[in-house]
Amino acid sequence: MGKQHSSSPKVNIENNKNKLSLGELGYExxxxxxxxxxxxxxxxxxxxxxxxxxxxxxxxxxxxxxxxxxxxxxxxxxxxxxxxxxxxxxxxxxxxxxxxxxxxxxxxxxxxxxxxxxxxxxxxxxxxxxxxxxxxxxxxxxxxxxxxxxxxxxxxxxxxxxxxxxxxxxxxxxxxxxHLTQIQSSNKINQVSPFSNLIGVSPTIKEVYKLINLVALSDATVLLLGESGTGKELVAKAIHDTSLRTNRELIKVNCAAIPASLLESELFGHEKGAFTGANQKRIGKFELAHESTLFLDEIGELPIELQVKLLRVLQEKEIERIGGQRTIKVDVRIIAATNRNLEEEVSEGRFRLDLYYRLNVFPITLPPLRERKEDIPLLVAHFIEKYAPKVGKKIKGISNKVLEKLLLHPWIGNIRELEHLIERSILLTTGDIIKQINFAEIPLQNNVEFEIKTLATVEHDYILKVLKLCNGRIFGQNGAAVRLNLPPTTLISKMKKLGIKKEHFVTIN
Ligand SMILES: Nc1ncnc2c1ncn2[C@@H]1O[C@H](COP(=O)(O)OP(=O)(O)OP(=O)(O)O)[C@@H](O)[C@H]1O
CATH class of the missing domain: 3.30.450.80 (Transcription factor LuxR-like, autoinducer-binding domain)
Incomplete structure (x- = not known):
C-alpha cells in the first residue's frame, strides 16, 4: 500500500511532462x-x-x-x-x-x-x-x-x-x-412461420398465413395479388405444399415470359404437324399439371384471345392440344398471380370480366415490404443464411446500425430488392458481420455518352455535390458525413486531399 496523504489526496498522472499531482494542482x-x-x-x-x-x-x-x-x-x-x-x-x-x-x-x-x-x-x-x-x-x-x-x-x-x-x-x-442482429437459426425461423419458405411474423403476413391455411386443402382457384416481389410465387408454393396435391410437382407458367405466339402451345400442347415447326407432339402445362397445381404467374399479361381459351378450360375442365382432334380431361387446381390491378384491366378492356370472376374465387393480397417492416430482421437473417454459404462466407449477422438503416429505408414494396441488397453486401463484407450497406445503384444506360474520369475527379465532384446538398454541413444527422456513411474525420481528410475548401461549397450571402 502506498503512503496516504491526510489532507488533499495525490494522484499521479501519466503522460504528463511535469508529473504534477492533483493535490499540487490544487484539486479540491x-x-x-x-x-x-x-x-x-x-x-x-x-x-x-x-x-x-x-x-x-x-x-x-x-x-x-x-x-x-x-x-x-x-x-x-x-x-x-x-x-x-x-x-x-x-x-x-x-x-x-x-x-x-x-x-x-x-x-x-x-x-x-x-x-x-x-x-x-x-x-x-x-x-x-x-x-x-x-x-x-x-x-x-x-x-x-x-x-x-x-x-x-x-x-x-x-x-x-x-x-x-x-x-x-x-x-x-x-x-x-x-453488434448484432444475429442470424436466427433455421429452426427458429421455422418456429415463427408455419410455412418453410415463407418468412415473417408481422400481423399482415400472419393474415396471409391464415388465408393459406383456409384455402389450401380445398381445390378452390386462388388469385394472388400484390406488388412485384412481394412473395406471390412463394405463397403459391406454400398453398400447393399444404394441399393434398403436394405429392405431385407444382407446374408453373409465366405468362409474361413466353411470346404470345408460343403461349398457347405452352399451356395446351400441340400435336405433331399442327403448325410449321411442330415436328413433335408436345404435352402442355395443363396436362403436366394433371392432379396437381398449375401456377399461372403474371396472368394479367395473358393475351385476350388466350383468355377465352383459358376460360373455357377452367369451365369445362378439359383441354384440346393444338391440331388435336380430341378433348383431354384434366384435373388441375389453378393458382394465378398478378401485380396488375385486374379490375382496372377489365374496365379498360384488356382483361375479360368473365375470366376475372373465374379466377377471383379466393383472392389473397400480399403486403408490400413497407407494411411489414418488422419482418426485416428475420428476412435479412434468412437471406444471409441463403447466400453466405454460396460464396463460402460465414456471416454472423448485421450490425444494429445497418439494421437501423434498413428499417428507415423507404422500401417500395419489393422483398426482392432487400434480398439483392443483402446478397451484394455479403459479397462486399470482409469480416463476419455486415457493417455496411449501400442502397445506391446507378442504372447503366447504354445510350448515354460516357466520359471517362479519374477516380479522384469523380470523388472530388461527388463529395462537393453532397456537401452543397447538405448546405455545407459535415456533421450531424443531415450532414455530409452521415449521408456518405463516413466518419467526419475521414471525410475531412479526403476533402483536404482532394483540395476541397470551404469556399467551394459554402455560399456567402
Ligand atoms: N415472406 C417471404 N419470406 C421469404 N422470402 C420472401 C418472402 N416474400 C418474398 N420473398 C423473396 O422475395 C423474392 C420475390 O418473391 P416472389 O418471386 O415470390 O415474388 P412475386 O410477388 O411472385 O414477384 P413478381 O411479381 O415479380 O413475380 C423471392 O426471391 C423470395 O425469396
Whole structure:
C-alpha cells in the first residue's frame, strides 16, 4: 500500500511532462468527487445517447461555458464513429477542417489560440487532446472557449484523466451497439412461420398465413395479388405444399415470359404437324399439371384471345392440344398471380370480366415490404443464411446500425430488392458481420455518352455535390458525413486531399 496523504489526496498522472499531482494542482475534494461520479455514471451508461448526457453534464459542471467535442473513430474503413459535442455546427465544421494529424497524434493536450480559422468561428482558445490509439480506436477530446486565457494546467490534467475514464467505456458501448442482429437459426425461423419458405411474423403476413391455411386443402382457384416481389410465387408454393396435391410437382407458367405466339402451345400442347415447326407432339402445362397445381404467374399479361381459351378450360375442365382432334380431361387446381390491378384491366378492356370472376374465387393480397417492416430482421437473417454459404462466407449477422438503416429505408414494396441488397453486401463484407450497406445503384444506360474520369475527379465532384446538398454541413444527422456513411474525420481528410475548401461549397450571402 502506498503512503496516504491526510489532507488533499495525490494522484499521479501519466503522460504528463511535469508529473504534477492533483493535490499540487490544487484539486479540491469536489473535483475528485466529480471524477468519481463521472466514472460511475459513465460505467452505467448503456448507450451512446446516455453517454452523451453524462459527458454533457460533467463538462457543464466542471468547465462552465466551455464548448466541447468528443470524437472517436475506428481506424479502419468501417464506419464506426462517435461524434459528440455542444459546439454549434458551423463552428464544428470550421474547427475540424483545421485539425490535422499532427494535433491528433500529440500525446499531451495542446493549447491553440489566435488561429485565424478559429477566430472566424468565434473561438478564441481551444485545448485539444488526441486520444491515443486504444482498442483499435482513436479520436480526440477538445474544449473551446470564446474567452481569452481561460485554459490552465488544471484543464490539461483534467482532460487527460477524463480521456482515460471514457475511452474504454465508449469502446464497449460502440461494440455493443454495433453488434448484432444475429442470424436466427433455421429452426427458429421455422418456429415463427408455419410455412418453410415463407418468412415473417408481422400481423399482415400472419393474415396471409391464415388465408393459406383456409384455402389450401380445398381445390378452390386462388388469385394472388400484390406488388412485384412481394412473395406471390412463394405463397403459391406454400398453398400447393399444404394441399393434398403436394405429392405431385407444382407446374408453373409465366405468362409474361413466353411470346404470345408460343403461349398457347405452352399451356395446351400441340400435336405433331399442327403448325410449321411442330415436328413433335408436345404435352402442355395443363396436362403436366394433371392432379396437381398449375401456377399461372403474371396472368394479367395473358393475351385476350388466350383468355377465352383459358376460360373455357377452367369451365369445362378439359383441354384440346393444338391440331388435336380430341378433348383431354384434366384435373388441375389453378393458382394465378398478378401485380396488375385486374379490375382496372377489365374496365379498360384488356382483361375479360368473365375470366376475372373465374379466377377471383379466393383472392389473397400480399403486403408490400413497407407494411411489414418488422419482418426485416428475420428476412435479412434468412437471406444471409441463403447466400453466405454460396460464396463460402460465414456471416454472423448485421450490425444494429445497418439494421437501423434498413428499417428507415423507404422500401417500395419489393422483398426482392432487400434480398439483392443483402446478397451484394455479403459479397462486399470482409469480416463476419455486415457493417455496411449501400442502397445506391446507378442504372447503366447504354445510350448515354460516357466520359471517362479519374477516380479522384469523380470523388472530388461527388463529395462537393453532397456537401452543397447538405448546405455545407459535415456533421450531424443531415450532414455530409452521415449521408456518405463516413466518419467526419475521414471525410475531412479526403476533402483536404482532394483540395476541397470551404469556399467551394459554402455560399456567402
Ligand atoms: N415472406 C417471404 N419470406 C421469404 N422470402 C420472401 C418472402 N416474400 C418474398 N420473398 C423473396 O422475395 C423474392 C420475390 O418473391 P416472389 O418471386 O415470390 O415474388 P412475386 O410477388 O411472385 O414477384 P413478381 O411479381 O415479380 O413475380 C423471392 O426471391 C423470395 O425469396
Amino acid at each position: 475534494t469536489s473535483t475528485l468527487s466529480s471524477l468519481h461520479h463521472l466514472c460511475n455514471n459513465i460505467n452505467n451508461a448503456k448507450s451512446i445517447s446516455e453517454f452523451e448526457g453524462v459527458i454533457e453534464a460533467f463538462v457543464h459542471q466542471k468547465f462552465g461555458d466551455f464548448f466541447y467535442v468528443l470524437s472517436f473513430f475506428q481506424d479502419t474503413q468501417e464506419n464506426d464513429f462517435v461524434f459528440l459535442g455542444n459546439l454549434q455546427e458551423s463552428l464544428t465544421n470550421e474547427y475540424l477542417l483545421f485539425l490535422d494529424d499532427k494535433i491528433l497524434s500529440s500525446e499531451n493536450p495542446i493549447l491553440l489560440k489566435d488561429n485565424e480559422l478559429m477566430k472566424e468561428a468565434g473561438i478564441v482558445e481551444s485545448m485539444i487532446l488526441g486520444l491515443q490509439q486504444e482498442f483499435g480506436m482513436k479520436g480526440y477530446l477538445s474544449l473551446h472557449s470564446k474567452k481569452q486565457a481561460v485554459f490552465s494546467e488544471y484543464h490539461r490534467q483534467l482532460l487527460s484523466i477524463i480521456s482515460h475514464i471514457i475511452i474504454p467505456r465508449v469502446y464497449f458501448i460502440i461494440n455493443k451497439e454495433h
